[in-house]
Amino acid sequence: MAFLDLSQLNKSFGPNHVVKDFDLSIAQGEFVSLLGPSGCGKTTVLRMVAGFETPSSGAIRIDGQDMTHLRPNQRNIGMVFQAYALFPNLTVAQNVAFGLKVAGVARAETQTRVDEMLALIGLPDLGGRYPYQLSGGQQQRVALARALAVRPKVLLLDEPLSALDAKIRASLRREIRAIQQRLGITTIFVTHDQEEALSMSDRVVVMNGGRADQIGTPFEIYNTPATRFVAGFVGTLNTFQAVVTDPATGTVTLGDTPIALHRPVDAAAGTTVTLAMRPETATLGIGEPGDVVLRARISDVQFLGAIIRVTADLGGDSLTLDTFNRASTPPPDVGAPVTISMPPAGLVVLVA
Template identity: 50%
Template sequence: MTATTVEKAATTQRAATVEFRGLRREFGATVALDGLDLTVAPGEFLALLGPSGCGKTTALRMLAGFEHPDAGEVLVDGEDVTRVPAHRRDAGMVFQSYSLFPHLSALDNVAFGLRMRKVRTSERRARAAELLELVGLADKGDRYPHQLSGGQQQRIALARALALRPRVLLLDEPLSALDAKVRLTLREEIRRLQQELGITTLFVTHDQEEALSIADRVAVMRAGKLEQCAAPAELYGRPATAFVAEFVGTMSRIPGVARDGSVEVLGRRLPVDGEAPAAGEVDVLVRPEAVQVRAEAEGDARVLATAFLGAVVRVTVRLADGTEAKADLPAHEAAGLGAGAAVRVSLPDRPVLVAERTQK
């Protein structure tokens, strides 16, 4: 792909501000969205992340115009588009299932929307060829969908969404049907294109690693509500709620006792990150990289299992009270920590996140 191709594709690309204001949507007794408020900045790549049924796809479909809220508004650059038909939304959408026309070539699939808008043949074919080059498939224009791999089909779908030069690009779990290696390559490609074009993008996924690696900010949703919206590093390092902490990345719960604004855990007192809980039993939430494990004959914890993860070894231990915790250790520190080994588990002297005690 040449710099000229990117420049051509970007010349009329317009990055938009997107706002969801108090969106509510019910499907019978199910509340899909419960007062969603969220703003996406021009040119921002925002991932909507959450478990199935949390409302993320409903929010995306409302922006696309495929769903309408029972209450609330959708605004694009300050204009209320809540009741504007989908074909007038100026949004490009890429679906999980590609949705390519099997009887059309790759080039004609990309040009389809332009044909519907009565763009003359020479112009739409030129623009489609431009976009095929942009997504690295300039030599596949005469191929039909069944002659392309899943990753190539998804690139064609992306090019088709960009053909109309939309103000907003919407991606509804576009990588979930692909194998792991292709998924990794394509998500990097999507991010690169988004940055080069500067287009406002909303990306729906239930894959936390995908969201953290690709987005400027990640909006974590649960039961139709927004739990937290922040940059990936903040979301991982300073989760606002216990749900976010446990949904984003691996987290262990270690029993502790809160009192006087701090918490006693694993034999030491640590400050609380955020609002201090009322005195009483709590769970301390810790990431594997924060858990310290060392072999000790008199240790009151036991190693249950180890797993090689490349740069680190994940060690699962059982504490004296039966609780399990996970620690990520460099390989040389994990050497000799086989199943059954006696160990001492500790935490670094820094603030910790606490949550209500989980009953077992």
């Protein structure tokens, strides 16, 4: 049984239907990210779980209890916002203690929990400072401690890292994930950053136009996208137009090259489908037996440090592949003819 269950959630603002038939079941202690572009409905889903928005229809249950129409302070939920939302006139310790004070927790217990939370976020000696005396990363840690101090059943994180620079963001997302795993708290994380979602989550929900286009593990979302939108939104992608010649065996033709995918294709013979492939799937030169082999000519080479990104012309289509930088192997020259190999399993057929 799911610990947090969202069933057929819909939300409209006047004529705008922003969340549509949204279903999601989350296990206790699971970390789930809602990933998608601005306006896809992910924050609206989060606000409905928090109680800041009421669903137009559908139900929200936490640990078997219907929360759909309860006020935010009746749900035992902790929330961390993008803009920190710390009280500037309160010290760090007072900010962390705020929810406990509102809940009527005894002073001694409050002090114990504040000390625990400040130690948990790695700021045990900064309880007497004010928010303006902290860095952005430290302020976000305090916001997290305040949300966790009340021992919520569910933790909601609304793009909490987007205001931070890249280095601090990478460090803090590791810390947030480690804290979440240590406490075993059920968590929903909203982000438009695919790297955050893929690196932090047990599962990812890719949202598009108010709906969940795909729900799966980071591995599944990246390697086997269910729709054209998911394939294009998550990661860098090559796409080619191919014609189905035998749906049962998964044989398609790319230009003049027949490709055996060795799995059925859900499209009729003669149908044009899109083949999708990640840049790291292909390799220069002859690969393994059974690989798809294409002839191409190098059109661009980008040196990116550990990675060299090569773009090749297939005679109408363009293919980008990533290869590791090795000091003993210089990158190919622009204009050079090359052979490109890829395993059939690395090619995904997109029909939706």
